[in-house]
Amino acid sequence: MWQRILALIQKEFLALLKDPKSRVVLIVPPLVQLLVFGYAASFDLKEIPYAVYDEDHGGAARTLLGHFQGAPSFHQVATLAGEAEIAPLVDTRTVLVVIHLGPRFGADLAAGRSAPVQVIVDGRNSNTAMIALNYVRSVVDRFNEDWIAGHGLTGPPARLATRAWFNPNLESRWFFIPGIVGMLTLVVTMLVTALTVAREREQGTFDQLLVTPLRMAEILIGKTVPGFVIGIAQATLILLVATLWFRVPMLGSLAAFYAGLALFLLSGVGAGLLISALSATQQQGLLGAFLFMVPAVILSGFATPIANMPPAVQFLTLFDPLRYFLVILRKVFLEGAGFAVLVDQFWPMALLGLVSLSLAAWLFRHRMY
Amino acid sequence: MSRPGGAARGGAGMRLRGLTRKEFLQIVRDPSSIAIAFLMPIFLLVLFGYGVSLDAEHVPVAVVVEAPSPDSADFVAALRGSSSFSPRDMAGMAEAERALLLGEVRGIIRLRADFARRLRRPDGAAIQVIVDGVDANTARLVLGYAEGAWGTWLAARAAASGQTLTRPADLQARIWFNSELKSRNYLVPGLVAIIMTLIGALLTALVMAREWERGTMEALMVTPASMTEVLLGKLAAYFTLGTGGMLLTVGLAVWLFEVPLRGSFWLLWGCSSLFLLASLGMGLTISTLARSQFVAGEIAIIATFLPAFLLSGFIFDIGSMPPVVQAITHVVVARYFVAIVQTLFLAGDVWSVILPNAAALAVMAAIFLAITWKKSRKRLD
Structure with missing residues (x-):
């Protein structure tokens, strides 16, 4: 057999x-x-192409944008001069993210008010959009920490201490x-x-x-x-x-x-x-x-x-x-x-x-x- | 290759009609082709349209409160208020860690015993968040949700006590084209492309090899029909079948899954036809080069699904791949169609996206059909 x-x-x-x-x-x-x-x-994004529309041009705005320029996951491809330039860049997928700082960004911050950072994300791939948004959020968080520390403000009463098991760098x-x-x-x-x-x-x-x-x-x-x-x-x-x-x-x-x-x-x-x-x-x-x-x-x-x-x-x-x-x-x-x-x-x-x-x-x- | 002369040219139309009819008869006799064109799209689209989602809701997390206090209760209430989490109270870290290891929860949120006391100190309290990093994407999602709940809690606390602002720069996000970030809206158009790749290649992957293997190719060779006519006959038959499958898939996407079609339907039709030609061409090329159905089937299994699934930008962002791999994605036909379909469905007629991708599809179709045509001479070897 x-x-x-x-x-x-x-x-x-x-x-x-x-x-x-x-x-x-x-x-x-x-x-x-x-x-x-x-x-x-891999779901990790590298060199997210982004454009900046800065109406403020002040020191605080420059500091925030500097955080983005220094981040390895971001790659600035354009600087915009007007609102009308946003749509063509996003539509054609030239950029994934647009960061828009209004004219009162620095003034609001100096006056101790919350200053809005408007972020536009291309949602055609919703997963990529969500990941990119998380990256943006962590950059803005870092700016906030620096700002609070540098201006003698009291920070938040509690902060998150995060840790990932088995795969520390996610x-x-x-x-x-x-x-x-x-x-x-x-x-x-x-x-x-x-x-x-x-x-x-x-x-x-x-x-x-x-x-x-x-x-x-x-x-x-x-x-x-x-x-x-x-x-x-x-x-x-x-x-x-x-x-x-x-x-x-x-x-x-x-x-x-x-x-x-x-x-x-x-x-x-x-x-x-x-x-x-x-x-x-x-x-x-x-x-x-x-x-x-x-x-x-x-x-x-x-x-x-x-x-x-x-x-x-x-x-x-x-x-x-x-x-x-x-x-x-x-x-x-x-x-x-x-x-x-x-x-x-x-x-x-x-x-x-x-x-x-x-x-x-x-x-x-x-x-x- | 048809011989010059009036008689041969006069019969060309009739021969082509005859050959196309022969292909249709073959399609009808072995229902598997019809199943590929119509059954497979319905089955796959319904399964994936309903089954696949990247949106995590009610993610189970363990909550460990070591010393309950009004402050900790306040924070846990904020967690419960978010639809992203389904918190489970655990007595201690040992229990929570076990649940995390067994995969019952995706993360642990721990408030230490000194939480309430440290809240009132200048350096603040720490809220420990532990996630299972094996599934990095879900882990990141959980971290994002935790941050969201934390922010809401902070804002409510600040408002209640009239504190100074805690977030100097306030992020306001707007998501274009898919404002609710519904992953179905991006997965379904991508699936249309994946399914069409499979239909196109599967329909034709075996047809030339079958003729060679069964010896009917030799029978065709002795007829006045030229090889070009044989190929055109096959292409016409399977193109018709594939177009039917394509319309069905798009129809299901729009009516069953309610994915908005913001671009023009006719443009979608045109691009799909180009894509269909390219993927039918790919199938014919596989079939011609392999010569045996078995090998052609093997190549079809290897070369169609996984590359289209992983390298087309359907799931993984092409821009984040290493340059060499990005270069490789250019030979994946589905890549161009995924870009077109996602744009046409969610954004609209953006010509600067559609034209280059459509041109690439046309080039790919031409290359594949040219290879097939060149390799299928009337020759016995």
Whole structure:
């Protein structure tokens, strides 16, 4: 029996790796994508382009604007002479932020009144707008502190002392790179599994496979192992790049990482084979792969937190293996979690994997064309 | 490549019609193409339109008050008054820290035992705010909310006691185009672009490879139809299908999700057509270069979704990426369309945004179609 399975596994590997184009596609793009996405995926803004419309020209205004010029996250691109110049700059996305100081800014401050700082933000990308606004706020807060200290005013009776655990500088790259590791692993399993059965169906070789002495379980193992092995190998490469190149801290245990990876691959390969078993043609397999992969990524909590989703959609995320794997990755990488904390993430993936693999095996035999 | 001569030219229109009809028949016979064009947009847009949001409301935070006093009660009331937070009282730091580690709360707000006493001292009291930094974006949001609640509390306190001002420069923000900062208003137009990328590339990624693999390409070669006509026939059929999908997606965005369409519909149509040509062209290029459906499918999975999702400016700001990565985003077709769609929906007909991006789409479409055309000669190899 083992001989038969080994022969089948060998055949599956050949089918994947014999075509040089397929070989290249399996190995190169995931690594290149990790490098590119790793740099792209960040909510931290750099060099926010802004324009200044200063009607005051006084010393206080200059001090405030100096705070912006000194901030590394801001980059001044224009100085405006009139209100009419604001709209064209914002409309064309030349600037993200416009800072407007009215003619009475310095006079108000000198008289001990609150002086308004009007800020206009391009809200087309509401997330970027909100982050930019937070950056502006912290610059203005710093100006206020200096002003209060420099003019002998009494400061606020209480101040906030903030601290971020696990990621003191709030670098969002640390949050995203573990997520990218998970997404790319999912993509690789889809690549290996989603089209295999469909291709054999289309070419008629699957019927031949069914009339061999191979049992259903053996065919299933033969189809599962390549996805599993390639997934482990790719994920290991990706893990190395993430820790050695991007220097994301890997605080937790490797054993917990690989246990999570194995279960994730089980459920991912299961989903891929299920899609493939349902498809009569490779076109259908491709459609199925996307109908699974796109929601799996978007509902995984990669960029948008699951807690923000409506309850019905949160329920749907329970069927998304990537959701559990992302929690494992982030906890293992950044929080140094071990097995005990992750049990709740392990068993749903195991369950999803077992159910989808059994369904796929059943469909091998029962969906005929 | 059609042979010169009156007969060949006279039949060109008829041949093209015939080829287009053949493609339509193939589309109808394997319903997966129709599913790609119509089912997928509905499914994805409804799922994401309702499911995806960056707006956090009622973020659970732990509140630890070590020595209750009228002052601390006052501050906690300010926290409760904000819809951004859903505060949970915790007996001590140990309990709060456990809740933070388990992910039950996103942050801890702690008022120490000496809070009330230090409030009346010149250097003031400290309100400790601890956030879980793993999700940096949510952490920053929580910090922002905490600052907001703190500011409201300070202002109320100052007003009540007639104190001097605590905020010399007062920030007044105005958000253009999306005054409530609803993330759906920016996510849905972006999704339109992502979904269209998938539709365009998926529709055509396998079609050329399929003809080669099944040997029907050779059958087409012996007909008088030129390769250009074969390509045009495919393009016409899938362009029609893709336009249907596009109208459906835009319709859903406007009527179901009530995203304002401030620009002109016809301009959107025109830009979408250019974009559709570019992404269909990308699919055809993949298909022609791969020659086998399996490899074409692999490339389509790798090259379409994740780049469009991460490198188009849909989620992550392109201007903040390192220059090399910014350069790479220029080959992602979706990037140009995301810029156009976000502007057309939320800002209006801003020509200086639309023209350069539309021109880039036209160039990309031309490049992809040219590669396809060049690589699919009537040749057996």
